[in-house]
Amino acid sequence: MTTNPATHLPVLDNQPNSRRGFMKACGATLGLAAWATALKPLTEWAADMNVDEFLQKHYRELKPDEKQAIFRRLEADCKAEHGVDVKIADPQPNDGVQFAYALNLSICIGCRKCAEACSIENNHDRKTNNSYIRVFEMEMGGIDFEKGDATYDHPVPQPDKFYMPVQCQQCENAPCVKACPIEATWQEKDGIVVVDYNWCIGCRYCEAACPYHARRFNWEKPTIPAEEINPNQGYLSNRIRPQGVMEKCTFCLHRTREGRMPACLEACPTGARVFGNILDPQSEIRWVIENKRTFVLKEELGTKPRFYYFFDE
Amino acid sequence: MSSINTPLTGEDATKSMSTRETIHSYPRFLWKALGVATDGSWLFYGWMTLLTAIALVGANAWAVQVRDGMVLTNMSDHVSWGLYIANFTFCVGLAAGGVMMVIPAYLYDDEEMHHLVIIGEAVAIAAILMSTLSVVVDLGRPDRFWHLMPIIGKFNWPMSMLTWDIIVLNGYLVINVHIVGYLLYMQYLGKRPNPWWYVPFVFLSILWAISIHTVTAFLYCGLGGRPFWNTALLAPRFLASAFVSGPAFILIVLRAIRMTSDWKWSPRPARTLIQIIRISMAINLLMLVSELFTLFYTGSGHAASAKYLFFGSHGASGLVVWIWTAIGLNIAGTILFFTPAALRRGNLRILACVLCIAGIWIEKGMGLVIPGFIPSTLHEVVEYAPSLVEWKITAGIWAFGMLVLTILVKLIEAIHAKRLSPSNSHAL
Numbered sequence: 101m102t103t104n105p106a107t108h109l110p111v112l113d114n115q116p117n118s119r120r121g122f123m124k125a126c127g128a129t130l131g132l133a134a135w136a137t138a139l140k141p142l143t144e145w146a147a148d149m150n151v152d153e154f155l156q157k158h159y160r161e162l163k164p165d166e167k168q169a170i171f172r173r174l175e176a177d178c179k180a181e182h183g184v185d186v187k188i189a190d191p192q193p194n195d196g197v198q199f200a201y202a203l204n205l206s207i208c209i210g211c212r213k214c215a216e217a218c219s220i221e222n223n224h225d226r227k228t229n230n231s232y233i234r235v236f237e238m239e240m241g242g243i244d245f246e247k248g249d250a251t252y253d254h255p256v257p258q259p260d261k262f263y264m265p266v267q268c269q270q271c272e273n274a275p276c277v278k279a280c281p282i283e284a285t286w287q288e289k290d291g292i293v294v295v296d297y298n299w300c301i302g303c304r305y306c307e308a309a310c311p312y313h314a315r316r317f318n319w320e321k322p323t324i325p326a327e328e329i330n331p332n333q334g335y336l337s338n339r340i341r342p343q344g345v346m347e348k349c350t351f352c353l354h355r356t357r358e359g360r361m362p363a364c365l366e367a368c369p370t371g372a373r374v375f376g377n378i379l380d381p382q383s384e385i386r387w388v389i390e391n392k393r394t395f396v397l398k399e400e401l402g403t404k405p406r407f408y409y410f411f412d413e
Numbered sequence: 414m415s416s417i418n419t420p421l422t423g424e425d426a427t428k429s430m431s432t433r434e435t436i437h438s439y440p441r442f443l444w445k446a447l448g449v450a451t452d453g454s455w456l457f458y459g460w461m462t463l464l465t466a467i468a469l470v471g472a473n474a475w476a477v478q479v480r481d482g483m484v485l486t487n488m489s490d491h492v493s494w495g496l497y498i499a500n501f502t503f504c505v506g507l508a509a510g511g512v513m514m515v516i517p518a519y520l521y522d523d524e525e526m527h528h529l530v531i532i533g534e535a536v537a538i539a540a541i542l543m544s545t546l547s548v549v550v551d552l553g554r555p556d557r558f559w560h561l562m563p564i565i566g567k568f569n570w571p572m573s574m575l576t577w578d579i580i581v582l583n584g585y586l587v588i589n590v591h592i593v594g595y596l597l598y599m600q601y602l603g604k605r606p607n608p609w610w611y612v613p614f615v616f617l618s619i620l621w622a623i624s625i626h627t628v629t630a631f632l633y634c635g636l637g638g639r640p641f642w643n644t645a646l647l648a649p650r651f652l653a654s655a656f657v658s659g660p661a662f663i664l665i666v667l668r669a670i671r672m673t674s675d676w677k678w679s680p681r682p683a684r685t686l687i688q689i690i691r692i693s694m695a696i697n698l699l700m701l702v703s704e705l706f707t708l709f710y711t712g713s714g715h716a717a718s719a720k721y722l723f724f725g726s727h728g729a730s731g732l733v734v735w736i737w738t739a740i741g742l743n744i745a746g747t748i749l750f751f752t753p754a755a756l757r758r759g760n761l762r763i764l765a766c767v768l769c770i771a772g773i774w775i776e777k778g779m780g781l782v783i784p785g786f787i788p789s790t791l792h793e794v795v796e797y798a799p800s801l802v803e804w805k806i807t808a809g810i811w812a813f814g815m816l817v818l819t820i821l822v823k824l825i826e827a828i829h830a831k832r833l834s835p836s837n838s839h840a841l
Contacts, residue, residue, distance in 0.1 A: 275637065301555075301557045304553070319484040320484035
């Protein structure tokens with residue numbers, strides 16, 4: 101940090117200063133040009149976006165007509181990009197309904213049909229074979245994930261193993277909802293935890309907070325062959341997700357809120373899965389919870405899962 | 414702290430400019446500051462060019478990451494935070510560590526520290542900028558940044574610890590920018606700073622410095638699903654290690670100023686910092702031992718991450734080299750700091766600083782953030798090592814932080830040496 105003596109002599113300050121100033125101006129111009137070049141990929145990325153999308157409000161602040169406009173825009177985007185006509189619906193939670201899920205570990209054979217059905221139903225990225233369900237092959241004699249394996253690749257069921265599919269537990273006291281800094285994920289009236297894919301900033305704090313490895317991040321734009329796109333989509337559930345946002349199991353709300361069963365349940369060849377409204381005394385799920393010895397995962401964390409496991413006698 | 418006790422009336426008497434003039438000469442101050450900040454030796458230009466080049470590489474890597482997706486990082490759904498958040502954690506500690514100059518200067522009336530304390534505050538400003546950038550580059554959708562802003566976005570406060578972190582980090586930045594800006598401007602004008610304009614903020618900044626690192630620890634230890642982080646010891650450990658890395662970094666900056674300028678001061682402030690480092694590092698290591706004992710002696714599932722970190726498990730051992738390097742660096746640095754030679758102005762002191770900074774960077778980042786994800790919450794072991802893009806971006810953030818710090822320190826030095834004053838016709 102030596103000082104330039106010329107700057108202390110006002111009499112002489114014209115000559116050297118102007119040369120120095122000229123050099124600095126050249127440096128600044130070069131610098132700006134370099135920054136513009138370095139950040140150029142951002143303009144390529146922004147070319148795909150529009151102002152409406154950028155300014156879109158949080159789902160729960162949208163008026164009905166604003167929602168409709170967004171759904172139509174998303175449908176048009178899908179048509180333009182994949183050439184597929186899709187229908188984006190937005191079924192609302194029904195009064196007097198609280199969903200719960202139960203899974204019979206005695207009869208699950210670990211075939212992963214549920215995980216596959218999830219992938220197809222929910223328009224998951226095909227490159228990574230993404231699914232909201234991970235099936236663990238567990239050792240008999242305890243429920244110890246430390247000894248479990250989710251990457252098994254051999255015929256099932258193995259005689260000395262049992263199988264444990266894990267997906268979002270739709271916790272009543274959900275750590276992911278608490279973690280989100282911008283309320284991009286919340287619990288709906290019927291107990292389902294959803295994500296507004298157009299609001300999420302992709303910080304992944306919810307993914308760190310989830311004790312059940314239930315959340316997934318779109319590390320890149322999901323790729324699905326046009327002919328495999330499921331056209332029946334829900335705004336808060338299985339529509340094709342944008343790059344850089346979180347997603348998760350929604351108990352197939354676009355189906356279940358309209359009286360159908362989740363895709364994973366329909367795909368199960370052994371009938372291990374039970375789904376329904378626990379507020380309905382006649383429901384099968386209610387019967388299972390009242391009559392079977394059920395348990396939930398990591399009960400000690402106080403998350404109050406809505407996903408129950410049980411064994412037959 | 415004589416300046417605080419000076420009555421305001423005495424201060425007014427020394428005023429040569431009206432408040433109006435004071436405000437009006439501010440743009441001129443900025444213009445002259447720009448001149449000083451861009452003037453220097455060839456060494457200075459070389460250093461700034463190097464930093465700019467690294468920052469450009471980082472900016473380009475980030476732009477590509479935003480365009481093509483975070484698939485360019487080596488993070489996954491199993492290890493969903495990586496180098497960025499690791500570096501973020503360290504930088505928050507660096508920012509908090511600056512307070513270890515403020516406390517002796519203002520709480521213990523250390524006159525000499527008082528003359529240098531502004532350098533600690535400049536380090537805090539640069540470090541806060543680096544931590545904020547580390548979070549921004551970790552976002553999948555930086556275009557939606559405005560969702561994080563109170564009122565126009567949706568701010569999940571007080572529930573989300575991340576909102577607390579945003580508040581305390583920005584608050585700390587504003588407080589320090591105000592203190593540094595005000596003191597420098599007053600010194601430039603040759604006026605005695607009005608204590609009412611900055612002393613309350615200095616005391617606020619002491620509490621605030623503690624809060625930024627505590628809240629950052631709460632981000633992790635508040636997650637019940639991650640047993641490795643879920644320990645009450647995390648915030649105290651963060652603070653103890655910050656009070657090593659912060660002062661160590663400041664010692665290096667002080668050395669750089671002494672080597673490149675005519676600014677002289679006695680060895681006392683540095684010795685105070687070294688005493689602080691000695692005690693903080695001892696406390697830090699004690700807490701580490703305490704943590705390890707609880708984990709390994711109990712031997713419960715809580716030890717799974719620690720086992721992976723220190724010894725490897727399920728045939729995976731990616732972090733073992735990192736953590737033992739960190740422990741080696743920390744112990745070596747601590748031993749050096751405890752030698753009498755560290756109190757003298759020599760290279761040994763700088764070596765001790767470098768060892769401890771590197772050790773803590775690993776311990777807090779690769780040694781704390783990453784093992785929280787390994788094994789995963791369902792006990793799957795998926796490993797992580799940063800990708801080239803992640804290294805480029807992180808290096809870019811550091812280069813940017815050092816650019817800011819160099820300019821701040823240059824201005825501080827120029828104003829101290831009276832090369833930057835209203836009568837001095839320094840301009841572009």
